[in-house]
Amino acid sequence: MSTKRKVYLDYVATTPVLPEVLEAMLPYFGDVFGNPQSLHFWGERAREGVEEARGQVAALVNGVAEEIIFTSSGTEANNLAVKGIAQGQVAKGKHIVVSAIEHFSVLHAARTLEKSGFEVTVVPVDNYGLVDPDEVAKNIRKDTVLVSIMHANSEVGTIQPIAEIAKVVKEAGALFHTDAVASVGNIPVDVRQLGVDALSLAANQFYGPKGAAALWLRKGVRLIPLMDGGVQEGGRRPGTENVPAIVGMGKAAELALKEMSQRAEKQRRLRDRLIAGILSAVEHVILTGHPERRLPHHASFCVQFIEGEAMLMLLNNEGIAVSSGSACTSRALKASHVLIAMGIPHEVAQGSLLFSTGLDTTDQDIDYVIEKLPPIVTRLRQISPLYARFLKERGG
């Protein structure tokens, strides 16, 4: 196995940290170790690092620096947005709207709010994973305070018509948050153009470090912090700043903005080759998510009659790293709620396989996957009673 090619195609799980990003971070583990809240020289230099990063991150989404609240993860940013905004609006009402394919950090945050008297409406998606803006409009009530619908889905790659949804939400007088963790840094994201009130992003989706993420929050939107503490992040996210990670996030944001179109173009080409290659090399495979409105580095499938974890293990054995939304790959042993919400039958969802390309991906990597996947599928289908049944039914 050690001599085999190693192909990482799980960039949606996390990207590596770019060398330039790591280089920018290193001084903050060394000489520039100060606490940004300290008034002395050491504090000041650390504070400068954080504030420069704030500007870089804001620029990536076309916001202003004061609107960025640094958090420890996309999950924290989503929790802060959903709980913090909703709780800040209780005088107006206690109803929120989310989509069926949100990340659990939004869906479960909404469920938690139910325990304190909020009502939650979950809007459906179509077979491509798209939310219909009219469906959102229909479900907004007088007491609706917040709508949270993700920008792009990391499991199926579908990109939502956020600007249209934001428009109907605004017209109805509610606030709108979008979880843009999967999209920011990979496609252009402009908070003004989208017309949103809050937006979550995470550094490890665009070649920054883990442990750094942010909530962009439009000036003037009330937010109740998740934690009590000091004055960091304007009191909205207390706790000593993770300075090196924040600095790394800033550098990664700067590079992502600068290289956005050239990165996306390369990813799109590799992705399209991978999709075309797999669909032609393997029978009975479904492309999940929208064929065009999808992330440039994202290719997701359901391979019928076999199960995702078994495929993952055999691919791993060939040095190929991917992920799956099958029940067996989740700790909870439940098939992906995203695939089920899209109307994909459970047994088909079990064959979920998800590839995501990145800056280090090459054409040879794609060729290698297209070569290695078909025999793995054949091998597992030869064991599968579902495939045997299918062949019998087709034959008879």
Added chain:
Amino acid sequence: MPMYSDKVMDHFMNPRNVGEIKDADGVGEEGNPVCGDMMTFYIKVKDNRLEDVKFQTFGCGAAIAVSSMVSEMAKGKTLEEALKITPSVVAEELGGLPKNKYHCSNLGAQALRRAIKDYATKKGLKLEGLEGEEHEEAEEN
């Protein structure tokens, strides 16, 4: 990858006794594709012994390894001996299974049991280790 033992990996990578027996004396199915795992066992019986055992499995690495292990353990055994193969014996033989895989992936022994029962019902046999199950089954349905 899940924390699988070497033995599980071996049976997953090189499953024994895969396939279908066309003129099987008994067939047993367990699990369903909705929950993630489904296994079908086929048996051939001669002189009260499992002359041949084959299986087909839809499921994760553990499910495939379990089926393979059960087929290997069962082959050559008398029907009564084969009925003593339980999920915990299989898991032990495999050097353990991850905790969350124990329930849904460890259905091989039940699938084999169903195949033996299928055979016994067809032949009108009463087997030690199967008594009372017709009754249970009736209640389930």
